[in-house]
Amino acid sequence: MTIMKHEDILISKILNGGDMESFSVLVQSYQVQLYNFVYKMINSKEDTEDILQEIFIKVYNNLYKYNNKYSFSTWVYSIAVNTVKSSYKKRKCRPSNYFIDNLIEEISSSDNCPELLIESKEYYTKIIEVIDNLKEKQKTAFVLKYLKNFSYKEIGNIMCISQEAAKMKVHRAKTILAEKLEILRKKGEL
Amino acid sequence: MKCSFLKEIINYDENSVSIDTNKKLQKHISTCKECKEYLEALMISKKYIVKEPEVNKNFYKQVLNSVDSNRYKKKKINIILMQYFEKLKPVIKYSLGSVAVICAVVIILVSKALISDWDIVGNKKNVDYFNSNETNLNFLQTNGHDIITADGKPFKINGITLTNNFWGNWVEGVSEKLRIEGKDPVVRPQVQDPWVLTENDFERIKNLDCNTVLYGINYELFAEDNPYRSSNMASLKNHINNFASMEIYTAIMLMAPPGLDSTNDLYEMYKPGSIRIKSVFEDDIYYSQWINMWKYIAEELKGFTSVAGYGIINQPRVPSDEDGGIEVFTERLNNICKEIRKIDKKRIIFVPEYNSREANPGEPYWDSITNSYKVDNGDQGIIWERGFVQVKQPNIVYLFHFFEPYDFVTSGINDFDTFALEEQVEHRANWVKGIGNSPMLVEYGISRVNSIDKRLRWLETVHTIFQKYGVSYSYFHYKASAGSYVSMETGFNAIYGEYINWQNEITLKNGSYVFNYEDASQAAKENNFVSALEKYFLKDNVIEPVSLLDNEPIIDSLREFWKQNN
Numbered sequence: 137m138t139i140m141k142h143e144d145i146l147i148s149k150i151l152n153g154g155d156m157e158s159f160s161v162l163v164q165s166y167q168v169q170l171y172n173f174v175y176k177m178i179n180s181k182e183d184t185e186d187i188l189q190e191i192f193i194k195v196y197n198n199l200y201k202y203n204n205k206y207s208f209s210t211w212v213y214s215i216a217v218n219t220v221k222s223s224y225k226k227r228k229c230r231p232s233n234y235f236i237d238n239l240i241e242e243i244s245s246s247d248n249c250p251e252l253l254i255e256s257k258e259y260y261t262k263i264i265e266v267i268d269n270l271k272e273k274q275k276t277a278f279v280l281k282y283l284k285n286f287s288y289k290e291i292g293n294i295m296c297i298s299q300e301a302a303k304m305k306v307h308r309a310k311t312i313l314a315e316k317l318e319i320l321r322k323k324g325e326l
Numbered sequence: 327m328k329c330s331f332l333k334e335i336i337n338y339d340e341n342s343v344s345i346d347t348n349k350k351l352q353k354h355i356s357t358c359k360e361c362k363e364y365l366e367a368l369m370i371s372k373k374y375i376v377k378e379p380e381v382n383k384n385f386y387k388q389v390l391n392s393v394d395s396n397r398y399k400k401k402k403i404n405i406i407l408m409q410y411f412e413k414l415k416p417v418i419k420y421s422l423g424s425v426a427v428i429c430a431v432v433i434i435l436v437s438k439a440l441i442s443d444w445d446i447v448g449n450k451k452n453v454d455y456f457n458s459n460e461t462n463l464n465f466l467q468t469n470g471h472d473i474i475t476a477d478g479k480p481f482k483i484n485g486i487t488l489t490n491n492f493w494g495n496w497v498e499g500v501s502e503k504l505r506i507e508g509k510d511p512v513v514r515p516q517v518q519d520p521w522v523l524t525e526n527d528f529e530r531i532k533n534l535d536c537n538t539v540l541y542g543i544n545y546e547l548f549a550e551d552n553p554y555r556s557s558n559m560a561s562l563k564n565h566i567n568n569f570a571s572m573e574i575y576t577a578i579m580l581m582a583p584p585g586l587d588s589t590n591d592l593y594e595m596y597k598p599g600s601i602r603i604k605s606v607f608e609d610d611i612y613y614s615q616w617i618n619m620w621k622y623i624a625e626e627l628k629g630f631t632s633v634a635g636y637g638i639i640n641q642p643r644v645p646s647d648e649d650g651g652i653e654v655f656t657e658r659l660n661n662i663c664k665e666i667r668k669i670d671k672k673r674i675i676f677v678p679e680y681n682s683r684e685a686n687p688g689e690p691y692w693d694s695i696t697n698s699y700k701v702d703n704g705d706q707g708i709i710w711e712r713g714f715v716q717v718k719q720p721n722i723v724y725l726f727h728f729f730e731p732y733d734f735v736t737s738g739i740n741d742f743d744t745f746a747l748e749e750q751v752e753h754r755a756n757w758v759k760g761i762g763n764s765p766m767l768v769e770y771g772i773s774r775v776n777s778i779d780k781r782l783r784w785l786e787t788v789h790t791i792f793q794k795y796g797v798s799y800s801y802f803h804y805k806a807s808a809g810s811y812v813s814m815e816t817g818f819n820a821i822y823g824e825y826i827n828w829q830n831e832i833t834l835k836n837g838s839y840v841f842n843y844e845d846a847s848q849a850a851k852e853n854n855f856v857s858a859l860e861k862y863f864l865k866d867n868v869i870e871p872v873s874l875l876d877n878e879p880i881i882d883s884l885r886e887f888w889k890q891n892n
Contacts, residue, residue: 172377
C-alpha cells in the first residue's frame with residue numbers, strides 16, 4: 137500500500153528532527169480508522185476521544201522504539217488494543233448505554249441487498265448486541281479481522297498471541313453468534 | 327445447532343476453501359434457513375464494524391497540542407552530544423581538568439541547539455498542512471480562451487498524465503471468474519499500488535520540467551464504503567504537497583467512475599445495451615456515488631491552491647435516447663459541476679468531450695464482431711462519434727483526447743496527415759469559440775509500435791498545431807507496468823516502464839535469466855517483452871526495474887516544447 141511507503145518517510149522525518157507536520161499527517165491518516173476501532177470496542181462516544189488521544193500520544197512517545205519488523209499499522213493497533221484494555225480496567229465495568237442507534241440506522245438503510253430476509257432495526261440491534269457482549273479478547277480479534285481485514289498472523293502480533301490462538305478467538309466469536317441466534321430464534325425474537 | 331453444516335460454515339474461511347466445498351456449501355445455504363440466518367448476521371456484524379462513525383475532523387489538532395513537539399528535536403541533539411562524549415572519553419580519562427572545558431562546550435552546544443530549536447518553532451508559520459497547502463502556486467482560473475494564474479498571467483498547462491495504474495490488477499481468485507463471465511478481469515484498486523509513485527518517481531517528474539501533473543484516480547479509492555478512504559486521502563494530499571514543493575500543479579482526474587469506464591468497456595462494448603454495465607448517465611446509484619465521491623474530494627481539497635482542477639470523468643459515452651440520450655448526459659455533467667461548485671467556488675473543472683454514443687433504433691453502427699454495418703434494433707450499438715456539451719458555469723476547461731489517427735497512433739497502421747490532424751483541433755477550437763471562447767486541454771500520446779523517428783515526427787506536428795490554437799496539453803503518460811503479459815508495442819504509450827513482477831516471472835542465472843514458467847515465457851514472446859527485457863531491464867545480470875526504454879528523445883522533445891511555452 138502506498139501509505140506504508142509514506143509512513144516510513146513520515147516516521148523518519150519525525151525521528152530525525154521532530155517534524156510535526158509529518159506527525160500531523162500520520163495522525164490524520166489513522167484517526168478515522170482508530171476512532172472506529174476504539175468506538176466499536178467501548179461503545180462510548182465520550183471516552184473514545186480520550187482513549188484515542190492517549191493512543192496517539194503513546195504512538196508519538198514510543199515512535200523511536202518502532203522497528204519495521206512488523207508493519208506500522210500492526211504496531212499502532214497493538215498500542216490501541218492495549219490502551220483499550222487498560223481503559224476497561226480503569227472503568228471496571230463497561231457502559232450499558234449504547235450509542236449505536238445512528239450507525240444501525242445508516243447500515244440498515246444503506247442495504248440494497250435483496251437476500252436479507254429481515255431488515256428491521258431491532259433485528260440489527262440484536263445482532264450487534266451479541267458482538268458487543270463478546271468477551272474482550274474474542275471481540276478484539278473479531279473486530280480486527282473485519283475492520284481491517286488483518287490476517288490471523290497480524291491479529292496474533294497485535295494481541296501478542298499465536299496465529300492459531302487468534303484464529304480460535306475469531307472462530308469462537310462466530311460460534312457464539314450462531315448460538316445466540318439459535319437462542320433468539322427459540323425465544324421467538326427473530 | 328441443529329444443522330450439521332453450520333459448523334462447517336462457521337469454519338469457512340474465504341481464503342482456504344476449495345471450489346468443490348464452496349459449491350457444496352452454496353447449494354446447502356440456498357435451502358437452509360439456519361445457515362442463511364447465520365450468514366446474514368455475520369454480514370450485518372461486518373457492516374457494523376466497517377461503518378465509520380463521524381469523527382471530529384480537527385481531532386488531530388488536540389493530539390498535536392498534547393505532545394511534546396521538542397521530543398525528537400532534543401533526541402537528535404542528545405545523540406550528537408552523546409557521540410561527542412564518546413569521542414572525548416579518552417581525554418576525560420587522562421585529564422580531569424578538561425572536564426570543565428567539556429562542560430563549557432556542552433553548555434554552549436545545548437544552548438545553541440535549544441536556541442536554534444526555538445528559532446525554528448518561533449518562526450514557523452502555523453500551517454494547517456492537512457487542509458491546505460502552503461505553496462507559491464495559487465489558484466488557476468479561466469479568462470476567455472486562457473487559463474491564468476492569480477496575478478493574471480496566462481498559463482499553459484505543460485502536463486504529463488499519471489495514470490497511477492487506476493485500472494488495477496489481476497486478483498487471484500477473482501479475476502479468473504470475471505474473465506470466464508466475459509467481464510473485465512482487472513480489479514480497480516481500493517488502495518493505490520505503491521510502485522506508481524515512489525520517491526524516485528517524484529525525482530524523475532521533477533526533472534521533466536512539466537508544470538502540471540494530471541493525476542489519475544478511480545472511484546473505488548474514494549468510495550464512501552472503502553475502509554481505506556481516509557488514508558487514501560492522506561496519501562493524495564501528501565502527493566499534492568510533494569508536487570507543490572516542486573512548483574507543480576496537480577489536476578485530479580477521475581479515470582474510472584463507478585459503473586462503465588473506458589477500461590471495462592473493452593469487454594462491454596460488444597454486448598447489447600440491455601446487459602452492458604450501465605454508466606453514471608444511465609444508472610441512478612452510480613450517478614449518486616459519482617457525485618458523492620466528488621463532493622468528498624472537493625470538501626477535502628478546497629484549501630489546496632496547487633490543485634489545478636478536477637477532471638470529472640474520462641471518455642464518457644452518451645446513452646441512447648431510451649436512457650435519456652444527450653439531454654440526461656448534459657444535465658448530469660452540469661449537475662456534478664454545480665455540486666462541486668457549491669463546495670468549492672474557485673476550482674477549474676475539466677469537462678471532457680464524449681468519445682462515443684449508443685445508437686438509437688434505426689441508426690446504423692459499425693459492428694466490430696462481424697466487421698460490418700448493422701442497423702440498430704434496440705441493442706444500443708456503439709457509434710464512435712465525438713462531441714462536447716456545454717456546461718453553463720464559469721471556470722470550465724474543455725478537455726479532449728487526441729490519439730489521431732487512432733490506428734496509426736495505437737497500432738502503427740498507415741501514417742498521419744498533418745491537415746487532417748489540424749482540422750480536428752480546429753473543429754474543437756471553433757466549438758469553444760461558438761460558446762464564448764473557453765480554454766481547452768488536450769491529452770495526447772503515441773504508442774511504441776511506431777519507430778522513435780515516427781513518434782517524434784508526430785509529436786512535433788501535433789505540438790505545432792496545439793501552439794497555433796493556443797490549447798493546453800498533457801502527454802499521456804508517465805509510467806506503466808511492463809512485463810510478460812503487457813504488450814510493449816501496441817498501445818504502450820508510457821515514457822517509463824516498470825517491470826513490477828520480475829521476481830515472480832524470471833530467475834537470474836549465470837549472467838542470464840530463465841522464465842519461471844512456460845506461460846510467462848510464451849506471453850513474453852508474444853508481447854515483444856523478451857527484447858525489451860534484454861535491452862532495457864537486464865543490466866549486467868541485475869534487473870533495473872524502471873526504464874526509460876527508448877524514450878529519451880521523446881522526453882527531450884517534450885522538455886523543449888514546454889520550455890518554449892512556459
